Amino acid sequence: MASRGGGRGRGRGQLTFNMEAVGIGKGDALPPPTLQPSPLFPPLEFRPVPLPSGEEGEYVLALKQELRGAMRQLPYFIRPAVPKRDWRRLPRELKIRVRKLQKERITILLPKRPHKTSEDKEETIQKLETLEKKEEEVTSEEDEEKEEEEEKEEEEEEEYDEEEHEEETDYIMSYFDNGEDFGGDSDDNMDEAIY
Amino acid sequence: MTQAEIKLCSLLLQEHFGEIVEKIGVHLIRTGSQPLRVIAHDTGTSLDQVKKALCVLVQHNLVSYQVHKRGVVEYEAQCSRVLRMLRYPRYIYTTKTLYSDTGELIVEELLLNGKLTMSTVVKKVADRLTETMEDGKTMDYAEVSNTFVRLADTHFVQRCPSVPTTENSDPGPPPPAPTLVINEKDMYLVPKLSLIGKGKRRRSSDEDAAGEPKAKRPKHTTDNKEPIPDDGIYWQANLDRFHQHFRDQAIVSAVANRMDQTSSEIVRTMLRMSEITTSSSAAFTQPLSSNEIFRSLPVGYNISKQVLDQYLTLLADDPLEFVGKSGDSGGGMYVINLHKALASLATATLESVVQERFGSRCARIFRLVLQKKHLEQKQVEDFAMIPAKEAKDMLYKMLSENFISLQEIPKTPDHAPSRTFYLYTVNILSAARMLLHRCYKSIANLIERRQFETKENKRLLEKSQRVEAIIASMQATGAEEAQLQEIEEMITAPERQQLETLKRNVNKLDASEIQVDETIFLLESYIECTMKRL
Numbered sequence: 001m002a003s004r005g006g007g008r009g010r011g012r013g014q015l016t017f018n019m020e021a022v023g024i025g026k027g028d029a030l031p032p033p034t035l036q037p038s039p040l041f042p043p044l045e046f047r048p049v050p051l052p053s054g055e056e057g058e059y060v061l062a063l064k065q066e067l068r069g070a071m072r073q074l075p076y077f078i079r080p081a082v083p084k085r086d087w088r089r090l091p092r093e094l095k096i097r098v099r100k101l102q103k104e105r106i107t108i109l110l111p112k113r114p115h116k117t118s119e120d121k122e123e124t125i126q127k128l129e130t131l132e133k134k135e136e137e138v139t140s141e142e143d144e145e146k147e148e149e150e151e152k153e154e155e156e157e158e159e160y161d162e163e164e165h166e167e168e169t170d171y172i173m174s175y176f177d178n179g180e181d182f183g184g185d186s187d188d189n190m191d192e193a194i195y
Numbered sequence: 196m197t198q199a200e201i202k203l204c205s206l207l208l209q210e211h212f213g214e215i216v217e218k219i220g221v222h223l224i225r226t227g228s229q230p231l232r233v234i235a236h237d238t239g240t241s242l243d244q245v246k247k248a249l250c251v252l253v254q255h256n257l258v259s260y261q262v263h264k265r266g267v268v269e270y271e272a273q274c275s276r277v278l279r280m281l282r283y284p285r286y287i288y289t290t291k292t293l294y295s296d297t298g299e300l301i302v303e304e305l306l307l308n309g310k311l312t313m314s315t316v317v318k319k320v321a322d323r324l325t326e327t328m329e330d331g332k333t334m335d336y337a338e339v340s341n342t343f344v345r346l347a348d349t350h351f352v353q354r355c356p357s358v359p360t361t362e363n364s365d366p367g368p369p370p371p372a373p374t375l376v377i378n379e380k381d382m383y384l385v386p387k388l389s390l391i392g393k394g395k396r397r398r399s400s401d402e403d404a405a406g407e408p409k410a411k412r413p414k415h416t417t418d419n420k421e422p423i424p425d426d427g428i429y430w431q432a433n434l435d436r437f438h439q440h441f442r443d444q445a446i447v448s449a450v451a452n453r454m455d456q457t458s459s460e461i462v463r464t465m466l467r468m469s470e471i472t473t474s475s476s477a478a479f480t481q482p483l484s485s486n487e488i489f490r491s492l493p494v495g496y497n498i499s500k501q502v503l504d505q506y507l508t509l510l511a512d513d514p515l516e517f518v519g520k521s522g523d524s525g526g527g528m529y530v531i532n533l534h535k536a537l538a539s540l541a542t543a544t545l546e547s548v549v550q551e552r553f554g555s556r557c558a559r560i561f562r563l564v565l566q567k568k569h570l571e572q573k574q575v576e577d578f579a580m581i582p583a584k585e586a587k588d589m590l591y592k593m594l595s596e597n598f599i600s601l602q603e604i605p606k607t608p609d610h611a612p613s614r615t616f617y618l619y620t621v622n623i624l625s626a627a628r629m630l631l632h633r634c635y636k637s638i639a640n641l642i643e644r645r646q647f648e649t650k651e652n653k654r655l656l657e658k659s660q661r662v663e664a665i666i667a668s669m670q671a672t673g674a675e676e677a678q679l680q681e682i683e684e685m686i687t688a689p690e691r692q693q694l695e696t697l698k699r700n701v702n703k704l705d706a707s708e709i710q711v712d713e714t715i716f717l718l719e720s721y722i723e724c725t726m727k728r729l
Binding site for chain 2: 016017045046048049051052053056057059060061063064065067068070071072074076077078079080
């Protein structure tokens with residue numbers, strides 16, 4: 001108990017290892033205390049070696065950037081969909097129009113690929129669906145039927161869709177978003193003409 | 196999966212497939228195998244979106260599924276496969292060097308689409324090649340098919356597992372998900388297709404290039420209704436084979452750097468001869484006799500048999516041990532030590548990193564400890580001929596970064612520090628792992644920075660794109676020089692400067708990603724082959 005009192009006994013200030021071996025000699029000044037957190041990036045002592053340039057490097061670089069762009073245009077790039085609207089608050093005519101465009105969007109997103117893979121997709125979609133409740137099965141089956149019908153119509157629309165696709169599709173998203181603002185703005189005054 | 200890997204996967208998925216696929220993919224990587232309902236519930240996305248995302252991921256071989264008991268289908272993500280997406284440009288470029296533009300486009304289509312049937316690939320590639328050709332020329336399907344067959348023969352593309360053809364009329368309900376099987380023999384078997392046709396240009400239907408008669412066009416529309424002959428046989432790019440090729444390339448260039456061109460050619464010949472006979476995870480190639488090698492040398496090299504023997508002896512005696520002698524029959528049987536070669540390459544990478552990060556004196560100490568395996572601090576100072584204080588400093592710096600580790604050997608059972616040996620040693624496997632982890636972090640940082648730079652200058656980029664579009668359309672309709680000048684001046688000089696800087700930075704960041712990916716490949720191959728051996 002005496003030795004535990006306040007740590008002022010004989011054992012004070014002794015370390016388990018030999019201080020000289022570490023490099024701090026007796027009587028040397030300790031390093032200055034750190035008053036602030038260490039900097040975000042450690043100081044760079046040596047400059048990095050330059051990147052390999054040359055024909056191969058540039059070709060691969062161009063390829064990489066091209067691939068990145070190409071993948072955004074493929075149907076595999078799924079863009080976040082517009083949220084569901086409350087149709088009770090909006091005029092019915094808007095509903096049909098948006099639904100039609102919504103259908104187009106679904107068909108853009110899914111097969112622009114050739115037939116066989118799309119049918120395979122429908123196979124796997126159907127297999128996924130067999131686990132679902134009936135409601136969801138019915139709606140997605142409906143969608144697929146509409147897709148199949150519209151695939152032929154799509155050939156005319158396809159060129160137009162490609163143009164839409166080549167621009168930032170975000171514009172199309174905001175285009176639809178106007179519908180929501182429209183509905184939100186003209187809350188009770190449904191008399192106003194909606195352009 | 197480490198946090199760094201998950202972060203990198205998330206960035207890659209987001210860049211290539213969008214945010215919804217990214218959310219689902221990252222959730223699967225984090226939590227392992229899960230059924231559809233649980234995924235939808237946990238991520239809070241609608242069932243529709245989850246289905247679409249899963250379709251995309253399965254199509255690209257990033258997620259696999261399995262039927263569990265009670266008919267529940269569970270989905271599992273392959274994190275390492277997602278990381279391969281960094282290497283797509285390298286795969287495509289390699290195919291270009293081996294099989295020229297046709298092969299390049301075939302592999303590109305397969306990588307971009309995940310899986311495709313042969314006829315689809317041939318048609319797409321022919322169309323794309325026709326676009327780039329001069330007016331009046333088209334690409335024949337037969338040529339593309341030939342290249343495809345060659346790719347399949349050398350195992351660069353392989354068949355995906357397919358739905359088994361069940362003969363029994365099982366009265367029960369069909370299984371919720373097909374169990375796909377693939378026969379080893381069939382993996383590279385190309386179906387017998389007679390694909391006749393030429394590539395089509397994507398122009399208005401009036402001007403059909405190559406003057407195809409109008410009679411052909413109704414045939415094109417009927418093609419859509421005819422069943423495609425190789426229905427259900429899908430092909431994918433065989434990434435393992437590409438990795439084997441990269442590994443061979445690395446070994447050959449290492450030999451060329453260490454010795455000379457001729458020895459590297461000999462090693463390349465040996466590797467080429469064992470391409471198909473040796474599996475990708477073997478430790479050694481099959482033994483090859485010196486006579487065989489002599490016969491298979493490329494035609495341009497007319498070195499005599501004795502010179503070849505001398506080179507082989509030299510290679511076998513080299514301390515790096517890339518080539519080993521396994522027998523004396525047939526003029527000497529030689530093998531290539533693939534695992535040792537990979538270990539040497541990984542070690543060289545580590546040394547190079549230490550040198551570039553800490554300086555050449557640190558590199559000297561590092562190489563010393565590597566060579567002598569275990570050294571005390573005093574011995575390090577003596578052998579490296581570096582003053583004690585500096586040597587201490589450097590050792591501790593490397594120790595703090597985990598390139599070097601400390602091995603304690605107690606003299607007394609109470610492990611008293613004053614009576615314990617502390618030996619410095621390099622554990623190559625753990626140092627390689629540490630470096631790999633750092634590489635993943637680096638690439639994640641590089642991608643983030645690139646996205647940040649692009650976002651900062653988004654307004655400027657959009658403006659320049661618009662201006663370019665305007666100029667292009669005006670040129671197409673034949674505008675005067677003055678008008679074009681005017682439009683071009685819409686972008687002011689400082690803006691142009693900014694664009695230049697942006698472009699330069701983005702290029703540099705992209706090139707760095709590609710460079711780090713090469714290091715990742717070496718380290719991953721080394722770790723994989725070492726783990727297999729243990």
